[in-house]
Amino acid sequence: MQERNYDVLVIGAGAAGMAAALKVAEEGLKTAIVDREPFLGGILPQCIHNGFGVHLFKEELTGPEFAERFIQDVVKSDIDIYLNTTATSMAVHQPVKQVNLCSSEHGVFRINARAIVLAMGCRERNRGNLGIPGTRPAGIFTAGLAQRLINIDGYMPGKRVVIVGSGDIGLIMARRLTWTGAEVLAVVEILPYPSGITRNIVQCLNDFNIPLYLSHIITKIEGKERVEAVEITPLENGAPNYTKTFKVECDTLLFSVGLIPENELTQSAGIKINPETGGPLVDTRLMTSAEGVFACGNVLHVHDLVDWVSDEAQRCGKELINFLQGKTEKIEQGKVIAGANLKYVLPNRYRLGEKNRFSMRSLIVRDKATLVVRQGEKTIRQFTLRHVKPAEMFHVELKQEDLNDLVSNGELLPIEFSLS
Amino acid sequence: MNSQIYDVAIIGAGCCGASIARKLSAYEISVVLLEKCVDVGFGVTKANSGIIHAGFHHPITSLKARLEIRGNLMFDQLHYELGFPFKRVGIIVVAFSVEEMKTIEHLYSQGVANGVPRMEICGRERILSLEPQLNSDVVGGLYAPTGGIIEPYRYVFALVESAQKNGVEVKTQFTVEQGIREKDYWIVKSKEGETIKARYVVNSAGLFADEVSKSFDAELFEIIPRKGEEFLLQRNAKGLPNHVIFPVPGAHTKGILVIPTVEGTLMVGPTAIETDDKYDVETTSQNLETVFMQATYMVPAISRREIITSFAGLRPTMKGNDFYIEPSKKQPHFIQVAGIQSPGLTASPAIGDYVKDILKQEGLQLIEKKDFDPFLPHPIKVRELSFEELEKVVEKDPKYGHIVCRCESVSEAEIVEAISKGHATLDGIKFYTRAGMGRCQGAFCTYKILKIISRETGMPVEKITKRGDNSWIISQRLQALADEKAER
Numbered sequence: 081m082q083e084r085n086y087d088v089l090v091i092g093a094g095a096a097g098m099a100a101a102l103k104v105a106e107e108g109l110k111t112a113i114v115d116r117e118p119f120l121g122g123i124l125p126q127c128i129h130n131g132f133g134v135h136l137f138k139e140e141l142t143g144p145e146f147a148e149r150f151i152q153d154v155v156k157s158d159i160d161i162y163l164n165t166t167a168t169s170m171a172v173h174q175p176v177k178q179v180n181l182c183s184s185e186h187g188v189f190r191i192n193a194r195a196i197v198l199a200m201g202c203r204e205r206n207r208g209n210l211g212i213p214g215t216r217p218a219g220i221f222t223a224g225l226a227q228r229l230i231n232i233d234g235y236m237p238g239k240r241v242v243i244v245g246s247g248d249i250g251l252i253m254a255r256r257l258t259w260t261g262a263e264v265l266a267v268v269e270i271l272p273y274p275s276g277i278t279r280n281i282v283q284c285l286n287d288f289n290i291p292l293y294l295s296h297i298i299t300k301i302e303g304k305e306r307v308e309a310v311e312i313t314p315l316e317n318g319a320p321n322y323t324k325t326f327k328v329e330c331d332t333l334l335f336s337v338g339l340i341p342e343n344e345l346t347q348s349a350g351i352k353i354n355p356e357t358g359g360p361l362v363d364t365r366l367m368t369s370a371e372g373v374f375a376c377g378n379v380l381h382v383h384d385l386v387d388w389v390s391d392e393a394q395r396c397g398k399e400l401i402n403f404l405q406g407k408t409e410k411i412e413q414g415k416v417i418a419g420a421n422l423k424y425v426l427p428n429r430y431r432l433g434e435k436n437r438f439s440m441r442s443l444i445v446r447d448k449a450t451l452v453v454r455q456g457e458k459t460i461r462q463f464t465l466r467h468v469k470p471a472e473m474f475h476v477e478l479k480q481e482d483l484n485d486l487v488s489n490g491e492l493l494p495i496e497f498s499l500s
Numbered sequence: 501m502n503s504q505i506y507d508v509a510i511i512g513a514g515c516c517g518a519s520i521a522r523k524l525s526a527y528e529i530s531v532v533l534l535e536k537c538v539d540v541g542f543g544v545t546k547a548n549s550g551i552i553h554a555g556f557h558h559p560i561t562s563l564k565a566r567l568e569i570r571g572n573l574m575f576d577q578l579h580y581e582l583g584f585p586f587k588r589v590g591i592i593v594v595a596f597s598v599e600e601m602k603t604i605e606h607l608y609s610q611g612v613a614n615g616v617p618r619m620e621i622c623g624r625e626r627i628l629s630l631e632p633q634l635n636s637d638v639v640g641g642l643y644a645p646t647g648g649i650i651e652p653y654r655y656v657f658a659l660v661e662s663a664q665k666n667g668v669e670v671k672t673q674f675t676v677e678q679g680i681r682e683k684d685y686w687i688v689k690s691k692e693g694e695t696i697k698a699r700y701v702v703n704s705a706g707l708f709a710d711e712v713s714k715s716f717d718a719e720l721f722e723i724i725p726r727k728g729e730e731f732l733l734q735r736n737a738k739g740l741p742n743h744v745i746f747p748v749p750g751a752h753t754k755g756i757l758v759i760p761t762v763e764g765t766l767m768v769g770p771t772a773i774e775t776d777d778k779y780d781v782e783t784t785s786q787n788l789e790t791v792f793m794q795a796t797y798m799v800p801a802i803s804r805r806e807i808i809t810s811f812a813g814l815r816p817t818m819k820g821n822d823f824y825i826e827p828s829k830k831q832p833h834f835i836q837v838a839g840i841q842s843p844g845l846t847a848s849p850a851i852g853d854y855v856k857d858i859l860k861q862e863g864l865q866l867i868e869k870k871d872f873d874p875f876l877p878h879p880i881k882v883r884e885l886s887f888e889e890l891e892k893v894v895e896k897d898p899k900y901g902h903i904v905c906r907c908e909s910v911s912e913a914e915i916v917e918a919i920s921k922g923h924a925t926l927d928g929i930k931f932y933t934r935a936g937m938g939r940c941q942g943a944f945c946t947y948k949i950l951k952i953i954s955r956e957t958g959m960p961v962e963k964i965t966k967r968g969d970n971s972w973i974i975s976q977r978l979q980a981l982a983d984e985k986a987e988r
Binding site (some may be wrong): 081116164166167168180182183184185186187188203204206207208209211213214215216217218219221222224225228229232233238239259260269276286299300304305306326331344403424472 | 664727732755779782783784785788804807808809810811834887888890891894895898899900901902903905907908912919926938939941943944946947951961962965966967969970971972973974975976977978979981
């Protein structure tokens with residue numbers, strides 16, 4: 081079997097994979113990047129709407145434009161690119177990691193690498209995951225698949241559309257479908273507030289008078305062959321009130337009901353998963369439970385903005401370099417706990433001697449929220465946040481000096497974040 | 501009109517029709533298999549749980565028990581010849597009370613009488629050592645190691661392929677509307693406007709066997725659909741058992757089962773609810789509750805968070821609850837194969853033999869074919885190969901290296917093969933290859949498969965369907981839309 085040796089193998093060539101690969105290649109490490117698709121950029125090329133890059137490049141770009149900035153750098157760099165290539169399995173619990181790959185173009189081969197970056201992104205939750213009753217006709221798509229069909233392949237998935245879930249992709253698709261001549265009849269959201277970011281509610285629904293039904297669910301799908309109608313039912317006191325069920329005739333149903341990090345490869349390699357995020361458990365180096373295997377982007381936890389993905393991936397690249405240079409091979413870390421009103425805090429470890437950056441998601445919607453970081457009863461740091469909601473990830477930094485005095489009997493004490 | 505007169509026309513290409521067709525393909529006769537759906541196995545069979553029963557559920561006085569026992573024994577040979585996935589994982593019936601243990605004893609003695617080999621009555625310790633994931637409240641149970649699992653649709657695909665290889669003709673989208681007796685043959689007309697002639701007709705039309713019988717002016721009876729809902733959980737799901745787990749059965753049903761599928765996913769179900777609509781395959785939220793309550797009572801680790809899809813199927817039941825397999829008493833050369841509900845799949849190979857014997861008694865001359873080939877080449881499945889084996893396969897055909905369905909590791913070559921065998925709908929490809937059957941449910945592969953179908957068949961993408969008829973996927977190409985606008 082053909083074997084190729086690299087310092088670093090990056091699995092996935094989307095926003096995260098490209099940024100991480102560029103960072104480590106800059107340092108002169110011999111780097112390879114693999115992706116299943118025939119192009120670089122991951123999901124970005126199908127996101128032809130704008131709004132990308134506001135934080136990273138201080139300008140509004142479309143998905144393809146945002147991707148292009150990285151693609152050009154990757155192509156110009158010394159990074160070896162393997163497209164149309166699938167990583168089928170990997171052995172990672174040893175200093176030299178082995179990844180098995182197959183491809184119609186490159187055949188079947190193995191890459192040996194000193195370090196791996198997992199950047200496989202995520203997949204969409206679907207109708208089956210929700211257990212929505214009714215028939216199983218054609219015409220049920222995830223929003224991302226519909227986006228791909230329209231924007232890349234040039235196929236219209238239907239004419240009269242109902243969208244389930246007010247996640248960002250769903251909102252973007254409501255506008256896109258309207259522009260392409262379809263009628264979007266309703267967006268149905270189980271929560272009492274929208275899941276997508278405010279900008280998208282305004283620009284994608286309100287501007288086109290598309291009705292958004294909050295606290296409503298789909299209680300039935302009808303149609304033997306193709307979707308014919310859906311039943312929509314309001315939730316009252318958390319339970320469906322079937323006396324107020326109404327029917328919307330449509331031929332297409334789109335699901336935008338959340339994303340799941342795509343970690344089957346990770347799990348099959350025996351790497352530990354955090355059940356809260358669906359991504360691997362990582363420490364402050366963004367390193368997984370397998371030494372030398374790092375993770376960043378949506379495979380680690382689902383991000384709301386690609387800017388944060390790139391940012392995290394660059395950080396991941398830097399950590400990987402430090403690790404390979406032996407600077408952080410042994411590192412003392414304390415535990416980080418997600419307390420009241422927080423879904424998770426990532427990474428779930430902190431370390432001393434430098435600033436620590438944390439990403440997290442709120443479980444509540446609140447203006448002027450207070451985030452408190454405590455060790456036991458002692459408050460280490462307090463932040464005031466203008467507005468928090470589950471749909472938007474936020475980040476805070478603890479300074480080096482915040483984390484003094486956290487050692488007891490030679491061990492770092494756990495710290496807890498809580499939101500109120 | 502086609503002037504050929506077939507010796508036998510079989511109506512319905514489910515597991516019974518397919519099995520009969522394959523059996524008859526070993527003889528020097530002409531056979532046509534008629535199916536109303538776009539693909540074979542798309543009716544009752546598609547939603548079958550895939551259990552090969554051991555044969556202890558029914559008394560030997562019934563036809564179904566006799567065919568069940570015989571059918572069970574035939575699966576090793578069929579698996580060897582046809583290569584569809586089949587595993588004798590064994591069946592466990594679990595009892596949670598002393599009273600339920602009485603039923604276990606009854607099942608045991610019934611099984612012994614039926615000739616089921618190697619059954620055991622298990623105490624608590626034995627049953628927990630066989631199946632450590634069981635609720636520890638379990639009292640004991642029955643263990644039948646000869647029970648097994650298959651994928652019902654792939655079993656039917658293989659039977660039909662083998663039948664075709666040996667000369668059987670298959671006509672899909674042939675909805676039988678009427679049978680007219682002419683001299684010494686039947687004229688069979690389809691709703692789609694086709695007509696064929698056959699000397700013998702076998703009515704294995706599943707849910708519609710009553711309507712077919714009526715349209716041939718044969719016996720009047722009623723098929724009562726009994727709905728079953730099933731839930732499929734992902735690969736390596738929590739609680740995945742080693743054996744098929746049954747509760748102690750109720751009066752009419754074998755109960756909610758926990759099934760480790762032959763492909764490594766976990767299935768729970770089915771419910772059993774009579775309905776009056778032969779097209780009613782809706783799932784409901786109440787039944788999800790019922791199924792999970794009962795399944796998690798037996799195996800507490802099962803999590804509904806791991807559901808990837810749900811589906812419903814209909815069992816074609818009849819009054820009396822036994823199989824109805826006999827020559828019509830009203831019409832000549834018309835064989836009824838009706839009321840084939842559970843354990844129909846298990847019995848199906850034996851039904852093939854049984855119907856062959858009936859046809860012989862009814863005067864059909866059966867001379868064995870000298871060149872009958874019982875074997876099918878075993879198709880290459882990338883997900884089953886070691887990395888070294890994969891390397892060799894990809895060297896020969898690079899399309900095996902292109903993984904189209906990431907969740908189930910299905911390569912482009914496998915999809916091309918499915919299409920070449922006539923499975924050119926999304927569901928046909930899904931059931932043939934498993935592409936689109938995994939955790940993402942087609943979100944990442946649908947667009948790729950649409951293009952491969954279009955490339956291989958020359959069919960424009962907007963004509964491709966999920967499962968025939970009006971189940972279109974794409975309403976229009978954007979280019980066509982733009983052209984339309986420009987014209988206006």
